[in-house]
Amino acid sequence: MALFSIDRDKCRSDGICAAQCPAQIIVQADRQSFPSLLNGAEEFCIRCGHCVAVCPHGAFSLSGMTPDECPPVDPGLLPGADALKHLLLARRSIRRYKKTPVSRKVLAELLDVARCAPTGSNKQQVHWIVYSQQEKVRRLAGMVVDFMKIMLPAAADEAALRRFRRIVDAWDEGQDRITRDAPHLIIAHSPSDLSFPAADCAIALTYLELYACARGLGTCWAGYFTAAANLHEPLIRELNLPAGRQCCGAVMLGYPLCRYYRIPARNEAQIHWR
């Protein structure tokens, strides 16, 4: 099957698809010709779909990706810069959650947005594990605490030691400072041999966090969990990731117990203009 096809009744030979193709594998000799595939270049297609998405006439079809299968961009639905900026600034890491679980439908919707996050070479290899039920999440947190107990003697410095000790002590007193009694933990994993597994997962999780915030949900990065996930044997066994994959990040998720009224101050951007 051909990599792409052109609807010659719709194509205006404007050359936009050829100009925008990131792999530069679409060629068009002149304004009288139709776009075609550069000889032998099929293997360089990253299936980003820009050719389909950028054609104003709906003339370009990538195999398995026709214009009809790609929803139109609705400018009226795009948030204004002020609204988006406010969301970005107003999002907070949430550490107290209602017990109410998030429905499978909403969780699936979050992941459906997160899957559209950019990935290096459009590999789209971020996979997910979703833990639901607070007891299951807490069990994972307990494994992280076990790991911390083992690692305490190897703490990098006094400050780290004190920080870990407080978390472990809190756990022993019944407080979960690892996953914060969240009803869900969403874990992202990716093949270790990709160019950017950690970046791919972090960006996807960030998409998820921001969309969750817009949907009235709360999230918080589970950094202690992530640090232990690829090192602590019981946790590795529990996650049971396919061979070659690594956990690159996780977020707690649930309905926030309280709302935030202000945007806290942050450091000024440190910039070297060159």
Ligand SMILES: Cc1cc2nc3c(=O)[nH]c(=O)nc-3n(C[C@H](O)[C@H](O)[C@H](O)COP(=O)(O)O)c2cc1C
């Ligand atoms: C990579 C990463 C790991 C984090 N790990 C944890 C964590 O394990 N526990 C936690 O309570 N917060 C964690 N956080 C949340 C940060 O503490 C939080 O982002 C920071 O204090 C700023 O607060 P804000 O997110 O509300 O702006 C983590 C954040 C990031 C980006």
